[in-house]
Amino acid sequence: MKNEGLFNYLLRLADTNLILGHRLSEWCGHAPYLEEDIAMANIALDMIGQANALFQYAAKTEAKGRTEDDLAYMRNEREFVNTLLSEQPNGDFAMTIVRQFLSDVFDFHFYESLKSSKDEMLSALAVKGHKEVTYHLRHTTAWMERLGDGTEESHSRLQKALNELWCYTDDLFELNEGDKRLVKEGIAVDPASIQNAWIKTVDDVLAKAKLVKPAGVWQQKGSREGIHSEHLGFLLAEMQHLHRAYPQAQW
Amino acid sequence: MTTAFPILLSEEEIRKLLSTIPDPEIPVITISDLGVLRQIQWNGDELEVSITPTYSGCPAMKMIEQDILALLKEKGIEKAKVVLVYSPAWTTDWISAEAKEKLRVYGIAPPQHTSVDKGALIGKPKHLACPRCKSEHVEMISQFGSTACKALYKCLDCLEPFDYFKCI
Numbered sequence A: 001m002k003n004e005g006l007f008n009y010l011l012r013l014a015d016t017n018l019i020l021g022h023r024l025s026e027w028c029g030h031a032p033y034l035e036e037d038i039a040m041a042n043i044a045l046d047m048i049g050q051a052n053a054l055f056q057y058a059a060k061t062e063a064k065g066r067t068e069d070d071l072a073y074m075r076n077e078r079e080f081v082n083t084l085l086s087e088q089p090n091g092d093f094a095m096t097i098v099r100q101f102l103s104d105v106f107d108f109h110f111y112e113s114l115k116s117s118k119d120e121m122l123s124a125l126a127v128k129g130h131k132e133v134t135y136h137l138r139h140t141t142a143w144m145e146r147l148g149d150g151t152e153e154s155h156s157r158l159q160k161a162l163n164e165l166w167c168y169t170d171d172l173f174e175l176n177e178g179d180k181r182l183v184k185e186g187i188a189v190d191p192a193s194i195q196n197a198w199i200k201t202v203d204d205v206l207a208k209a210k211l212v213k214p215a216g217v218w219q220q221k222g223s224r225e226g227i228h229s230e231h232l233g234f235l236l237a238e239m240q241h242l243h244r245a246y247p248q249a250q251w
Numbered sequence B: 001m002t003t004a005f006p007i008l009l010s011e012e013e014i015r016k017l018l019s020t021i022p023d024p025e026i027p028v029i030t031i032s033d034l035g036v037l038r039q040i041q042w043n044g045d046e047l048e049v050s051i052t053p054t055y056s057g058c059p060a061m062k063m064i065e066q067d068i069l070a071l072l073k074e075k076g077i078e079k080a081k082v083v084l085v086y087s088p089a090w091t092t093d094w095i096s097a098e099a100k101e102k103l104r105v106y107g108i109a110p111p112q113h114t115s116v117d118k119g120a121l122i123g124k125p126k127h128l129a130c131p132r133c134k135s136e137h138v139e140m141i142s143q144f145g146s147t148a149c150k151a152l153y154k155c156l157d158c159l160e161p162f163d164y165f166k167c168i
């Protein structure tokens, strides 16, 4: 396939948005209080909406007659290329906030850079995505500072979540051979080019939140090649069940 | 209304027609007021209407698409499709002054122009007033309101909560 590199790159972005959006949607009806429940659902909707647009574009790029639903619901675990961070379970509220914060900082700098992609559609989606993630990041930053610099209990929970999730942060910056070609063509973002900005934003917030950045943590990678943690399979089983059991289901 | 022979309306006439469709979630303004309705174009005998999403995950887009197709069908235009466009990205600056006043009367504090206050996207917007008593003595409850495009505020004078249409 001529556009295989682009197709696979689009899946990386779409899968990450879908999986993290799905994780957030698991909070619906369970968040600590009503306004937070609404905020989580709104952020989840933005991410799933972005995934939808990316899947549509991927389906068009592939041009094999698959639809966005086929790509979301009919692929198996090893075909998913979302980041390891996005698939980690919600845990307690601290875990969810740290996961979302680390991801929002990445998306914020990523979309900023993707705006100048030579691919018109990617650039347009990046402009939109950047506006939205600016709100998401503001929300998670506020929680990081409030809980990190809060009570002893909230601080220790946040620090624990940070320590547990840190091993998935290098994986955010992985790229495969196809991505490297797209970077050369000015279509994809070289993750290395935004890594310093990511570190700086994270450091600034951690300092304000009185949290300590984990050091010397062994890094788990592999998602760019479809190698996942044990959690993704369970997530997909739940997310894909209805569509696979009732392929014609409509509402 | 059914007509045996479809009357082909001009692009301008169709724009006028579709401009009457209310936004599904804020029915006091139309999809045209909101800036969601973009191009209208005949490609041979097929009509193509482009719309742009306010927010990526806005669930109203599907409904707007259905409303457009239903209204066109009613006017005898069966061969039509609605396409989503992403560029240029939707901005609250496309909401007309009249539409902003309609929002205020409806109880939603309208967005200011993004150029008025660049910090509006992330900080507290300047001169945000309660849509009921116009007091600027207000406080944000949550950045995320009843729909993706709104934040939740409360007025510290009349004590009523209200939605603020976020600048984007």
Ligand SMILES: [Zn+2]
Pocket: B130, B131, B132, B133, B134, B135, B155, B156, B157, B158, B159, B160
């Ligand atoms: Zn008031």
